[in-house]
Amino acid sequence: MMQRLIRGMRRALGLHHPGRNLEVWTDDVFIVSYPKSGNTWTRFLIANLLHPKEPVNFGNIDRLIPELAGLTKRQLERVPRPRIMKSHEYFDARFRKVIYIVRDPRDVVVSQFHFFRKRRRIADDYSIEQFVSRFVAGATSDYGSWSDNVASWLATRQNSPSFLLLRYEDMLARTGEELTRVASFLGVRATPDLLAQAVERCSADQMRKLEGTNATAMVVKDMRQDIPFVRAAKSGGWRTELPEPAIAELEARWGHLMTYLGYELLSPARTTNSDSRFVETILNGPSR
Amino acid sequence: MIYGIRRVLKYALGRDIAGRTLAVRPDDTFIVSYPRSGNTWTRFLVANLLHPGEQVTFANIERLIPDAEAQSSRYMKRIPGPRLIKSHQYFDHRYPKVLYIVRDPRDVGASYYNFSRKYRHIEDNCPLERYIGDFVHGRLSSSPWGTWAENVGTWMAARNGRPTFLLVRYEDLIADTPAELEKVARFFGVDASPGRLRQAVENSSADQLRELEKREGGEWVTTKNKRSDIPFIGSAMAGKWKSVLPESAVVEIESAWGHIMTQLGYQLATRTAESERTQLADTAVIGKQVE
Numbered sequence: 001m002m003q004r005l006i007r008g009m010r011r012a013l014g015l016h017h018p019g020r021n022l023e024v025w026t027d028d029v030f031i032v033s034y035p036k037s038g039n040t041w042t043r044f045l046i047a048n049l050l051h052p053k054e055p056v057n058f059g060n061i062d063r064l065i066p067e068l069a070g071l072t073k074r075q076l077e078r079v080p081r082p083r084i085m086k087s088h089e090y091f092d093a094r095f096r097k098v099i100y101i102v103r104d105p106r107d108v109v110v111s112q113f114h115f116f117r118k119r120r121r122i123a124d125d126y127s128i129e130q131f132v133s134r135f136v137a138g139a140t141s142d143y144g145s146w147s148d149n150v151a152s153w154l155a156t157r158q159n160s161p162s163f164l165l166l167r168y169e170d171m172l173a174r175t176g177e178e179l180t181r182v183a184s185f186l187g188v189r190a191t192p193d194l195l196a197q198a199v200e201r202c203s204a205d206q207m208r209k210l211e212g213t214n215a216t217a218m219v220v221k222d223m224r225q226d227i228p229f230v231r232a233a234k235s236g237g238w239r240t241e242l243p244e245p246a247i248a249e250l251e252a253r254w255g256h257l258m259t260y261l262g263y264e265l266l267s268p269a270r271t272t273n274s275d276s277r278f279v280e281t282i283l284n285g286p287s288r
Numbered sequence: 289m290i291y292g293i294r295r296v297l298k299y300a301l302g303r304d305i306a307g308r309t310l311a312v313r314p315d316d317t318f319i320v321s322y323p324r325s326g327n328t329w330t331r332f333l334v335a336n337l338l339h340p341g342e343q344v345t346f347a348n349i350e351r352l353i354p355d356a357e358a359q360s361s362r363y364m365k366r367i368p369g370p371r372l373i374k375s376h377q378y379f380d381h382r383y384p385k386v387l388y389i390v391r392d393p394r395d396v397g398a399s400y401y402n403f404s405r406k407y408r409h410i411e412d413n414c415p416l417e418r419y420i421g422d423f424v425h426g427r428l429s430s431s432p433w434g435t436w437a438e439n440v441g442t443w444m445a446a447r448n449g450r451p452t453f454l455l456v457r458y459e460d461l462i463a464d465t466p467a468e469l470e471k472v473a474r475f476f477g478v479d480a481s482p483g484r485l486r487q488a489v490e491n492s493s494a495d496q497l498r499e500l501e502k503r504e505g506g507e508w509v510t511t512k513n514k515r516s517d518i519p520f521i522g523s524a525m526a527g528k529w530k531s532v533l534p535e536s537a538v539v540e541i542e543s544a545w546g547h548i549m550t551q552l553g554y555q556l557a558t559r560t561a562e563s564e565r566t567q568l569a570d571t572a573v574i575g576k577q578v579e
Contacts, residue, residue: 008299021309091379091442093426093434144381148446152379155445156438 016073023073024094027082029186031065032095034149035088035141036111037103038168041202041233043086045171045179046099048198049190050084055201057210084186088143091152096162099182100153103168104263105146106238106250109135111231116140118227132246136253147254150261167261169235175199204233302362310356312382315370317476319353320383322439323376323431324399325391326458328510329524331374332492333461333469334387334476338372340484343491345500346508358509378434379442384452387472388443391458392554393436394529394541397423399522404428406518420537424544437545440552457552459526465489494524530557 010016031046033039040061047056047064056064062071066079068087079085089095113131116122122131131140138145144152157163164185171178176195183190200206207230223229238247251258251265259265298304319334321327335344335352344352350359354367355374364373375383401419404410409429410419422428426435433439447453454475461468466485473480480488490496498521505511511520529538535558542549542556549556 004302005300008297011299012293090381090446091434091438093378093432093438138381144379144446148379148381151445152442155441156434 011073013074020089020092022068022076024092024096025081025083026096028095029082029084029097029099030068030089030095031084031086031099031101032089032153033101033103034108034143034146036108036115037101038171039086039088039101040229041207042099042101042166042171042182044202044207045175045198046084046182046186048201049179049183049188049194050186052194052197057213088141088149090144090149091156093156098153098157098162099164099166099185100157101166101168101171102150102261104235104238105254105258106242106247106263107168107235108146109246109250110238110241112140114227114231115229118224118229120224128241129243129246132242132249136249147257151257172233172235175202204230207233302360302365304361306356306359306361306364308377308380309361310364310373311361312380312384313369313371314384316373316383317370317385317387318373318375318383319387319389320375320377320443321389321391322396322433322436324396324403324522326389326461327374327376328521329492329494329497330387330389330456330461330472332497333465333488334372334472336488336491337469337473337478337480337484338476340487346504346511350509355510376433376439378439379446381446386443386447386452387454387456387475388447389456389458389461390440390552392526392529393545393549394533394538394554395458395526396436397537397541398529398532400428402518402522403520406515406520408515416532417534417537420533420540424540437548441548444548462524462526494521497521497524 007016031039031043033042043061043065044056047061051064054060054064065084065086066076068076068085068089071079076083087095109132110128112135113122113128116131117124117126134140136145138148143149153163154165158165164181166178166182176199179195179198180190183195208228211228211230242250247266251267255265255268259268319327319330321330331349331353332344335349339352342348342352351367353372353374354364356364357374357376364371377383397420398416400423401410401414401416404419405412405414424435426438434442443453444455448455454471456468456472466482466489469485469488470480473485498519501508501511501519501521505516505520514520533541539558542558546556
């Protein structure tokens with residue numbers, strides 16, 4: 001009772017973190033992804049594009065493109081409109097304009113594994129196989145499983161003009177090109193110089209340097225410093241880091257969705273998921 | 289300010305509506321559907337099945353299978369586990385076990401129209417065609433549940449095929465109630481004899497529910513203070529849309545959601561709908577990206 005009274009007061013004063021109960025405005029834009037899918041990098045790219053005069057770092061990123069989960073209601077209300085915010089939420093009907101970043105789940109799980117060690121959420125000797133099983137069950141995240149998150153957005157919004165799907169792998173391979181798509185989606189005029197500058201300021205080397213100088217910033221503070229936040233920044237790391245049974249487990253569960261997104265399976269024959277039929281129907285839309 | 293204090297107190301006392309902030313427990317089971325899809329009927333069927341000794345009414349249904357969107361956090365907290373909860377939410381990954389009821393969106397739209405008039409959410413003379421347009425494009429201000437396709441699509445895409453998810457079509461429930469209810473009973477782990485099933489079906493008939501609504505509708509949380517000249521219990525049939533919806537409204541629904549409807553076994557009435565969508569899908573970003 002007392003606890004709820006205090007929480008109630010915090011609510012009335014706007015000091016609570018609304019998170020999923022955020023009051024959404026019609027002109028809000030959301031940069032959404034499952035955790036460890038390149039959201040921070042994309043955020044930096046977009047912020048650099050929108051604020052060319054102010055090089056983005058871990059100290060000012062939360063002002064330029066705030067993270068939904070990190071701000072109180074009052075702070076969120078003070079963000080200049082139109083607000084561009086980062087989020088990891090699975091489908092939320094109120095998010096009207098969404099940039100969704102998807103990444104090969106085999107790389108996501110490797111990245112999350114290292115991130116969990118960094119945050120001391122698992123012991124150093126925790127096996128990656130064990131971690132993959134928890135990951136597949138959706139037990140490593142408050143944002144659903146990887147497929148809950150991805151499929152809930154694709155099933156509802158993939159044909160919508162207010163939804164932009166980005167693959168992290170394409171962003172890596174053709175950063176400028178993909179960023180151009182983002183700019184036109186946001187209605188931002190982007191000259192080749194501006195694009196080049198944004199890309200340059202967000203190179204993996206540059207990002208690592210920024211992490212080194214802003215280690216006290218919100219994103220990375222209170223964590224082990226020997227494991228970096230900005231890690232490999234490449235795709236396909238799973239090929240060397242994931243043991244074969246772990247790959248098989250991931251592909252058996254999510255093979256249909258991975259194939260649909262263009263992630264080639266190592267063992268396609270093993271994919272026997274009973275719900276694939278419906279997911280494929282929704283994803284492929286009415287034409288096929 | 290007064291409003292603020294009232295809100296603080298309401299929250300402190302746990303009187304705030306649970307809704308999407310409901311504290312979910314690992315042993316909870318949910319009866320989920322889009323509104324106007326047979327959720328209340330299913331609730332009665334299940335409650336009558338689980339409590340054969342107790343006649344289920346609008347007076348005790350909120351205790352037996354509470355409505356998370358109508359009841360307070362405190363009320364929900366006091367229900368002993370394992371709880372059986374009614375909800376209209378689109379996909380929520382915290383729901384451990386879900387019975388999902390789906391209904392032909394053409395019937396849902398037609399039924400929702402009457403419901404919105406009952407709730408005074410729309411003018412009594414709002415044209416049905418305009419209403420269906422708002423229904424399809426997610427412009428119903430009264431509905432925090434997403435569109436029909438968002439609600440059905442998120443649940444199906446994330447959960448269909450899992451042992452913890454059971455999909456029931458309202459139309460199948462109408463066509464062979466005992467057979468579908470038996471599936472539900474098995475899903476809930478209840479051993480139901482044919483006699484018990486039959487009794488639950490009888491006690492939950494549309495006539496029975498209409499009678500109960502007449503007697504208790506004024507007190508039930510869902511229908512209290514709403515227009516009593518439009519009943520909450522609607523036609524209780526499948527295919528009413530054929531005689532109610534104008535053709536343009538049918539086209540609107542089918543061109544937006546035809547692919548999902550087909551997958552669920554709802555036959556489309558228009559072919560134009562199909563070809564329109566083909567063009568749309570061809571220009572879709574994702575279609576180009578992933579070959």
